[in-house]
Amino acid sequence: GAGVSQSPSNKVTEKGKDVELRCDPISGHTALYWYRQSLGQGLEFLIYFQGNSAPDKSGLPSDRFSAERTGGSVSTLTIQRTQQEDSAVYLCASSLGPPGNQPQHFGDGTRLSIL
Amino acid sequence: QKEVEQNSGPLSVPEGAIASLNCTYSDRGSQSFFWYRQYSGKSPELIMFIYSNGDKEDGRFTAQLNKASQYVSLLIRDSQPSDSATYLCAVYTGRRALTFGSGTRLQVQP
Numbered sequence: 001g002a003g004v005s006q007s008p009s010n011k012v013t014e015k016g017k018d019v020e021l022r023c024d025p026i027s028g029h030t031a032l033y034w035y036r037q038s039l040g041q042g043l044e045f046l047i048y049f050q051g052n053s054a055p056d057k058s059g060l061p062s063d064r065f066s067a068e069r070t071g072g073s074v075s076t077l078t079i080q081r082t083q084q085e086d087s088a089v090y091l092c093a094s095s096l097g098p099p100g101n102q103p104q105h106f107g108d109g110t111r112l113s114i115l
Numbered sequence: 116q117k118e119v120e121q122n123s124g125p126l127s128v129p130e131g132a133i134a135s136l137n138c139t140y141s142d143r144g145s146q147s148f149f150w151y152r153q154y155s156g157k158s159p160e161l162i163m164f165i166y167s168n169g170d171k172e173d174g175r176f177t178a179q180l181n182k183a184s185q186y187v188s189l190l191i192r193d194s195q196p197s198d199s200a201t202y203l204c205a206v207y208t209g210r211r212a213l214t215f216g217s218g219t220r221l222q223v224q225p
Contacts, residue, residue: 033212042203042217043159056211091158100147100207106158 002026004107006092012113015084021077021110025094032075033095033104034067036088043091049075050098079112087114116141119206121216129224134191136219138204141185148180148187149205149213152198159203162189194223 005024013019025032034046045059049069060066064083069075079086089111093104120139128134138148147166151159165171165178165187177190187206191198201218208214 035215043215045212045214048212058211099212100209103149103161103164104213105161106151108158 004092004094004105006090006107006110008110009108010111010113012115013082014115015082017082018078018080019082019112021079021090021092021112023075023077023092023094023107025073025075025092026105029094029096029105030072031095031098031102031104032069033093033099034075034077035091035093037091037109038088046077046090048099082112082114084114087112117216118142118208118214119204119216121202121204121219123217124220125222126219127222127224128194130194130196132194132223134194134198134221134223136189136191136202136204136221137186138188138206138216139186140204140206142206142208142210143182143185145182145185145206145208147207148178149207150176150178150187150189151203151205151215153201153203153218155200162202191221194221196223196225199223 032049035043048056064080067077089109091109093106095102095104149164150162153159165180171178175192179188203218204216205213
C-alpha cells in the first residue's frame with residue numbers, strides 16, 4: 001500500500017481480555033517498529049523488527065506484551081490480560097533500512113481503551 | 116537526565132515570524148536526528164532529518180545540528196497557523212531504535 005496501515009483504528013475491551021493489533025508496513029520496508037503514546041505524552045518505544053527478527057525488544061513493558069512479524073511484512077502486537085494502564089495509542093512505523101539510516105514513517109495508530 | 120530533551124512549550128509566535136524549536140541529547144555517540152510534526156489526534160509525520168554538523172534546508176524548514184554542544188534545532192520561517200502542532204525530536208544513538216523527546220507544542224497566532 002501507499003503507507004503504513006494499522007488495524008483496528010479503535011479498540012475498546014474489558015480489563016483482562018487479550019488484544020491483537022496489526023501493522024502492515026510500506027511495501028519493501030525491512031524495518032518495523034512499535035511505539036505507544038499515552039495521552040499528552042511522548043512516544044514510548046516498544047520493539048523493533050529487522051526482517052522477521054527482533055534485535056531490540058527492550059521497550060516491551062512486561063511479559064504480557066509480545067510481538068511477531070511474519071514474511072518480513074505484517075506484524076502483530078499482542079497484549080495479554082489487558083490492564084487499564086495499557087490504554088494508549090499504539091503506533092507502528094516502518095523504514096526502508098535499519099534505524100538511523102532511513103527515516104521512519106508512521107501509521108495512523110490504534111487507539112486502545114481498556115474499561 | 117532524559118536522553119532527548121525538549122521544552123514542552125507552548126511556544127507562541129505570530130504569523131510570519133520565525134519559530135525556533137530546540138532539542139538536546141545526552142549520548143555523544145548519537146548519529147542521526149529527525150524532526151517530526153504531530154497534529155492533535157494524528158500520527159507523527161516526518162519533516163526532515165540531519166546527519167552532519169551544520170544546517171540543512173528544505174523549503175521553510177531548516178534543521179541545525181551542533182554535535183559538540185549536543186543540540187539540534189528546527190527553524191520554521193514565515194510561520195503559518197497551519198504549522199501549529201507538536202514537534203518531536205528523535206535521535207538515533209546506534210544502541211536502539213529512535214529515542215523521541217516529549218515534544219514542543221507550537222502555536223502560531225494569526
